[in-house]
Amino acid sequence: MKALLCTAFGPIDTLRLRDTPNPVPAAGEVVIAVKACALNFPDGLIVQGLYQTKPPLPFSPGAEFSGVILSVGNGVSDYKAGDAVIAFAGHGGLAEQCAVDAQRIMPLPAGMDFVQGAAFLLTYGTALHALKDVAQLRPDDTVAVLGAGGGVGLAAIDVAKAMGARVIAAASSPEKLQLAQAHGANQLIDYTQCDLRKTLLDCTDGAGPDVVLDPVGGAHTEAALRATAWRGRYLVVGFAAGDIPRIALNLALLKERQILGVYWGEAVQRNPKQHTANVRQLLQWFASGLVRPEITETVSLDKATDAIARMSCGETRGKVVITIANCG
Ligand SMILES: NC(=O)c1ccc[n+]([C@@H]2O[C@H](COP(=O)([O-])OP(=O)(O)OC[C@H]3O[C@@H](n4cnc5c(N)ncnc54)[C@H](OP(=O)(O)O)[C@@H]3O)[C@@H](O)[C@H]2O)c1
Numbered sequence: 001m002k003a004l005l006c007t008a009f010g011p012i013d014t015l016r017l018r019d020t021p022n023p024v025p026a027a028g029e030v031v032i033a034v035k036a037c038a039l040n041f042p043d044g045l046i047v048q049g050l051y052q053t054k055p056p057l058p059f060s061p062g063a064e065f066s067g068v069i070l071s072v073g074n075g076v077s078d079y080k081a082g083d084a085v086i087a088f089a090g091h092g093g094l095a096e097q098c099a100v101d102a103q104r105i106m107p108l109p110a111g112m113d114f115v116q117g118a119a120f121l122l123t124y125g126t127a128l129h130a131l132k133d134v135a136q137l138r139p140d141d142t143v144a145v146l147g148a149g150g151g152v153g154l155a156a157i158d159v160a161k162a163m164g165a166r167v168i169a170a171a172s173s174p175e176k177l178q179l180a181q182a183h184g185a186n187q188l189i190d191y192t193q194c195d196l197r198k199t200l201l202d203c204t205d206g207a208g209p210d211v212v213l214d215p216v217g218g219a220h221t222e223a224a225l226r227a228t229a230w231r232g233r234y235l236v237v238g239f240a241a242g243d244i245p246r247i248a249l250n251l252a253l254l255k256e257r258q259i260l261g262v263y264w265g266e267a268v269q270r271n272p273k274q275h276t277a278n279v280r281q282l283l284q285w286f287a288s289g290l291v292r293p294e295i296t297e298t299v300s301l302d303k304a305t306d307a308i309a310r311m312s313c314g315e316t317r318g319k320v321v322i323t324i325a326n327c328g
Contacts (some may be wrong), residue, residue: 003095004304007058009049012312015061015305023099025073030102032085035327036298037065037093038119039320040151041215041240044312046091055091061308062093062322066108066117076102084108086117088125090265093118094304096324109283114327119293119319120286121279123155126237126264127213128278131159133267134260135211135233139164144200144209146224147216147240148185149176149317156213157183158291159282165211168203170196170220176317179294196220200227208255213237221245230255237262240314294318 003020025031043061045051069083079085085105092098108117131137143160147153148169160167161184169180170189177188187203189196200223201208208229214221218241225234225247234257239245252259268275285291296318299307304322311320 001096003060005058005060006047012044012047012309017302023097025071025099027074028102029073029099030076030079031070031097031099032067033070034065034067034093034098034324035114036118037062037322039311040122044308060092060095063090064088064122065093066114088121115295115321116293119295119321123151124282124291126152127155127159129264129267130213130235130237130262134262135235137163137165141210142166142204143211144168146170146214146220148180151319152215154183154294154318157185162285162290179317191220196223197227215240217241217245218243225251228257232257234259235262295321298323
């Protein structure tokens with residue numbers, strides 16, 4: 001089979017498309033013929049050895065994907081060959097076949113095609129976990145979403161709107177903000193063109209947003225935290241800008257703000273019941289049209305390296321999906 005391989009941790013352009021042996025399912029695993037694999041920001045970090053998990057080499061990046069089960073290992077009784085599924089495996093999806101622990105798959109939901117299925121779980125799961133479980137969002141809250149034209153950002157807008165909140169979307173270009181608006185954002189901020197703190201305060205009559213969801217980090221973090229409301233909740237989701245901000249804790253004290261970490265992958269392992277309930281909620285919202293992954297590009301496997309590189313420097317919008325087999 002063909003696989004995009006990382007043979008040594010290093011620059012993204014060292015990834016190579018190679019022929020490798022087909023995987024065989026170990027006990028508890030299934031082998032999936034991958035149809036589509038969505039890119040996520042950590043895919044670029046994992047090949048550089050900069051992510052919190054470092055798979056044994058060689059490996060294929062690609063954390064979440066969809067496909068059809070080819071074979072099942074001993075002890076797998078919930079799935080059989082031919083089942084259409086989506087998988088969150090952490091890596092392995094940028095290949096024609098992938099062996100995955102059966103605990104990390106679920107049936108492809110009704111009404112969802114393979115491309116949407118590949119692009120659903122990670123960003124929407126993160127957004128709902130962050131806003132519901134961590135921030136305990138209320139319908140009368142105002143949420144500011146940074147990086148609002150990215151995968152997590154657009155999912156967070158959908159989820160916040162589905163929960164009844166008002167959304168201020170902040171991003172770096174009119175094109176990204178246009179997508180945020182199409183997903184229901186009430187107010188738009190281009191943070192390359194203004195003082196983010198002042199503009200967030202202006203957008204909220206001086207009170208500041210009740211919740212800030214920050215997948216970007218860098219210089220935006222302190223500005224947005226300084227604008228956060230009395231007893232507001234600041235969600236630390238990621239550092240796509242590269243810098244992990246160092247924040248003076250008086251900013252928490254002065255307005256009794258809470259700075260809250262979000263780690264969806266770990267939360268899924270620690271509280272599977274909560275995860276199952278969240279997925280059920282997301283699928284209900286998907287069925288009623290309230291949440292929908294914004295797939296801006298579908299790209300073939302031989303162009304995946306370029307797509308990962310573009311995503312890693314903030315050039316993509318919404319979700320980029322690599323199509324590996326016919327998704328019809
Ligand atoms: N904590 C968790 O559980 C969890 C779960 C999923 C993802 N994450 C993290 O959340 C972050 C966003 O993930 P994503 O999949 O939404 O990524 P994405 O689609 O690539 O979006 C990231 C956004 O960050 C902004 N950005 C600013 N500087 C950037 C730079 N130098 N390079 C790339 N992007 C830059 C861009 O928005 P602007 O151009 O508008 O600034 C971009 O749209 C990542 O750090 C990821 O690791 C965390």
